Amino acid sequence: MNEKILIVEDDLNTLEGLAEILEHEKFAVSxxxxGKIALDEIKKxxxxIVLMDYLLPDKDGLEISRLILQQAPEIKIIMMTAFGSVKNAVEAMKLGIYDYLTKPIDLDELLIVIKRSIKEQQLISENIDLKEKLQQTYRFKNIIGVSxxxxxIFKKILKVANTEATVLIRGESGTGKELIARAIHYESSRASKNLVEINCASIPETLLESELFGHEKGAFTGAYKSKKGKFELAHKGTLFLxxxxxxxxxxxxxxxxxxxxRIFTRVGGIENIEVDVRLIAATNKNLEQAMERSLFREDLYYRLNVIPITIAPLRERPEDIGPLIDFFIQKYSEKNQRSISGISQDTMNVLMQYKWPGNVRELENTIENAIVMTDSDRIDTTDLPAFLQSQITEESQSTVVMPEIGGHKESFKDQLVVCEREIIRRALKDAKGNKTHAARKLGFSIRxxxxxxRRLNLQY
Ligand SMILES: Nc1ncnc2c1ncn2[C@@H]1O[C@H](COP(=O)(O)OP(=O)(O)OP(=O)(O)O)[C@@H](O)[C@H]1O
Ligand SMILES: [Mg+2]
Structure with missing residues (x-):
């Protein structure tokens, strides 16, 4: 869609001239x-962008601009003034006018200003979209965990989000540390401010200090300009290390x-800089061991470890596997425009028995892969990677685990009932009495x- 520009100018030659040029540049021009017509147009x-002449026959350009900005604060107004007086400029900027140009208008300059303002508008709206998206993504409904x-952990997030306390998140790779860090930010009162993330492992040591704390011009070879670091960028928000x-x-x-x-200096700087930043740190390393080897400062450890959050590896919370699988099936069927209804019982058994050294990330990748690979609307063992298929044991192939049956004679049907009862009892026991999970594991509906x-008189 073409960007729309309104030109407000009483000199008809200038008005027509500018309109012609901007139309030629593919803008939709009005x-x-x-001033009165201008305000009517804005309502319509x-x-x-509004290109505004300073001197108008009815009201002055500043006054019209003020009225326009009241109605539509996102509009970029570019003022054209014949005087170019500093006083006008200052007044204009105070009002929230985007920029001003002096007459006679330099057309190259005009086009540059227009393009810059459009770019900024796009960035702002993208940023708003992105923030809204992020806020949705990191609501708890997208962090799965029934265990x-x-x-x-969810309770802890809610408790600590609105405090200023530093949080240290620990857990093996792929357990969801980054997800939890984001949840804390988006649950906090800093949610509308920046969440700045930096991965300390991915930046060379020589650059890390300047990335974090910024540098002054000339601080080191190549520092041609002074630069803000992540701490300054995270002012009023959260910094995730x-x-x-x-x-x-x-x-x-x-x-x-x-x-x-709560202060620091930029690299090569002497001025103390004070920022209001909430810190969240994460690691999959054993910091205690690193401290013993003098690779991590003990005093820093205690300052960081104010609120520790430790995420258990997936193998220690198998109850989460089923719900995570459902969540990822839905997510990746949508993404890949497939309609996958579920997963076969055998596949479920294999996934429940595997130890998931790569934790949730590995499970997520496995499901995404299976969805891409499968030809059917249900994921089966053949859709799993070869190494997982090779884990299919007789036990995982069937939920039928024969219970010991006493020596007295029972009809075959009775034996079947005993088997059925035992299978259901075990499933309920494995699911710690959670009927939804037991039903899923058994391939039954909850009903x-x-x-x-009830029929088998089970005590659940
Ligand atoms: N509880 C969860 N619910 C839904 N998705 C999850 C959950 N935990 C992790 N994930 C997903 O698993 C993937 C890995 O999570 P994340 O990047 O947060 O892990 P990490 O602990 O930071 O790993 P690493 O130490 O390797 O950086 C992400 O795609 C994330 O969305
Ligand atoms: Mg991570």
């Missing part, structure tokens, strides 16, 4: 020869100073399971 349609261990275990000792000292006094529990 014209107004006085949405403009990206007691995850429920505890990922892989904190990789932080070099020199930078650790500087971080400690920030945590103690069927309830009926069977």
């Amino acid at each position: 014209k107004a020869k006085n 349609s949405q403009f990206n 007691g261990k995850m429920q505890e 990922d892989e904190i275990g990789e932080l070099p000792l020199g930078v650790q000292a500087k971080l400690l100073r920030f945590l103690q006094d 069927t399971l309830r009926n069977k529990i």
Whole structure:
């Protein structure tokens, strides 16, 4: 869609001339020869930009601009003034006018200003979209965890989100540390401010300090301009220091100073900079071991570890596997425009028995892959990677686990009932009494399971 520009100018030659040029540049141009018409136009349609003459016959350009900005604050107004007086400029900027140009208008300059303002508008709207998207993505509904261990974490997130306390998130790779860090930010009162993330492991040691704390011009070879660091960019928001275990000792000292006094200096700078930043750190490293080897400062550890959150590996919370599988099936069927209804019982068994060394990330990749690979509307064992298929044992192929049956004669049908009862009892026991999970594991609907529990007189 073409950007819309309104030109407000009483000199008809200038008005027509500018309109012609901008139309040639593929803008959708409207014209107004006085303030009143301009205001009517603004009411009628949405403009990206208004090109405003300072001197108008009815009202002055500043006054019209003020009225326009009241109605549509996102509009970029570019003022054209014949005087170019500093006073006008200052007044204009105070009002929230985007920029001003002096007459006679330099057309190249005009086009540059217009393009820059459009770019900014796009960035702002993208940023709003992105923030809204992120806020949705990191609502709890997108962090799956039915296990007691995850429920505890959710409670903790809600408790600590609105405090200023530093959080240290720990857990093996792929357990969801980044997800939890984001949840804390988006649940906090800083949610509308920046969440700045930095991965301490991915930046060379020499650059890390300047990335974090910024640098002054000339601080080192190549520092042609002074630059803000992540701490300054995260002002009023949250800074997420990922892989904190990789932080070099020199930078650790500087971080400690920030945590103690909330101030720091840029690299090559002398001025103390104070920022309001909430810190969240994460690591999959054993920091205690690193401290013993003098690779991690003990005093920093205690400053960071104010609120520790430890995410258990997936193999220690198997109750989460089923719900995660459902979640990823839905997510990746949508993404790949497939309609996958579920997963076969055998496949479920294999996935439940596997130890998931790569945790949730590995499970997520496995499901995405299976969805891409499968020809059917249900994921089967053949859609799993070869190494997982090779884990299919007789036990995992069938839920029928024969119970010991006493020596007395029972009809075959009775034996069947005993088997059925035992299978359901075990499923309920494995699911710690959670009927939804037991039903999923058994391939029953929850209603069927309830009926069977009643009929078989099971104590659940
Ligand atoms: N509880 C969960 N619910 C839904 N998705 C999850 C959950 N935990 C992790 N994931 C997903 O698993 C993937 C890995 O998570 P994340 O990047 O947060 O892990 P990490 O602990 O930071 O890993 P690493 O140490 O390797 O950086 C992501 O795609 C994330 O969305
Ligand atoms: Mg991570």
